[in-house]
Amino acid sequence: MTIIATLGPLLLALLLGYWINLKFLTPNRVASGLEGLVYVILGLIGFSLGALDNLLDKLLIAGYQAFILLLLISSLSLTALYFSGRCLGGHHAGQDAQQPKDSGVRALMDALKTLVWVFGGIACGYLGKAWASHVDELVTGLLYVLLFLVGCQLRQGNYRLRKLFLNAQGVIIAAVTIFTTLLGGWLGSLILGLDWYHGLAVVSGFGWYSLSGILITGLGDPVLGTTAFLLDLGREIIALSLIPLLARINSHMSVGYSGATAMDFTLPILGKFHGAQIIPVCIASGFIMSILAPILIPLFMGVGK
Numbered sequence: 001m002t003i004i005a006t007l008g009p010l011l012l013a014l015l016l017g018y019w020i021n022l023k024f025l026t027p028n029r030v031a032s033g034l035e036g037l038v039y040v041i042l043g044l045i046g047f048s049l050g051a052l053d054n055l056l057d058k059l060l061i062a063g064y065q066a067f068i069l070l071l072l073i074s075s076l077s078l079t080a081l082y083f084s085g086r087c088l089g090g091h092h093a094g095q096d097a098q099q100p101k102d103s104g105v106r107a108l109m110d111a112l113k114t115l116v117w118v119f120g121g122i123a124c125g126y127l128g129k130a131w132a133s134h135v136d137e138l139v140t141g142l143l144y145v146l147l148f149l150v151g152c153q154l155r156q157g158n159y160r161l162r163k164l165f166l167n168a169q170g171v172i173i174a175a176v177t178i179f180t181t182l183l184g185g186w187l188g189s190l191i192l193g194l195d196w197y198h199g200l201a202v203v204s205g206f207g208w209y210s211l212s213g214i215l216i217t218g219l220g221d222p223v224l225g226t227t228a229f230l231l232d233l234g235r236e237i238i239a240l241s242l243i244p245l246l247a248r249i250n251s252h253m254s255v256g257y258s259g260a261t262a263m264d265f266t267l268p269i270l271g272k273f274h275g276a277q278i279i280p281v282c283i284a285s286g287f288i289m290s291i292l293a294p295i296l297i298p299l300f301m302g303v304g305k
Helices: 002-019 027-050 055-087 103-127 135-156 161-165 168-192 196-203 209-218 222-246 251-263 267-274 276-303
Strands: none
Touching: 002 135, 027 055, 027 103, 027 135, 027 209, 027 222, 055 168, 055 196, 055 222, 055 251, 103 222, 135 209, 135 276, 168 196, 168 251, 168 276, 196 209, 196 222, 196 276, 209 222, 209 276, 222 251, 222 267, 251 267, 251 276, 267 276
16 A cells, blocks of 8 residues: 555656646646756755765765666666667667767756756755755655656657557667666665665666656655666766767667667767667657656655555
8 A cells, every 4th residue: 555655646647747738838838847847856855865964974875876786787788788689670870970069968968957956955955954854745745746747748749658669679678678777776786785676766767867866855765866866867978978889789779778868868869870760769768768767666665665
């Protein structure tokens, strides 16, 4: 019942956003609202973290955990995606492909802006511990709004579930990536001394750093939420750096390692290196992981409660 109580309201908010078409929530307003809300919640997460006792020790723990998990996920996922691409028809980049000049820089600047909000929140939390008592409740309330807007954005993108799940390459890439990511999380839990369900929860963002850290912190664990944030942020930065190389090996590696971001942040670079034919594969793979992240994270976090 605890898992249902944790997962149910969050999943309901996501589905309501996907099903209900509110005229005033135009695509531009949804996108602007999501961006602003994400920054506010990340700032509040930083505030909650900054108010913790022994802050430096907890940040070091989160950084170490993220580093170990990133090593495990990267090695397992890239190895498995290499073989799935060789055996199951992964597409290769053209010899004349060139990286867009501004897409990677823009994504990295977004990541830097995110870090500024988080560390700004940490500083405020450290200086204003007396006001931290109701921050977690506020974050939880904003989570419902965030997932509602995520559902709106998925609907407005005209993503048809049946069509996406019939894209064989996208489904294969997503399945391999999800399995190896969760395997890395489980192995990481053994190495780091975490509960297995926490190990699985912290990796279930699949690169969606602006959601994973928010969800886990909102569900009551700011240190683990920081681990998830650093893990997924590092994964996205590495993906942006490695796509030019991975694309020349096969598309399973470049698309799969991009995780949930294959349908948004990394899509322009993937399309540039592989050509327009890779876009449906990217959207299918990224969408599957994007729809699973807000389901799996509260599911695993609810196991231990």
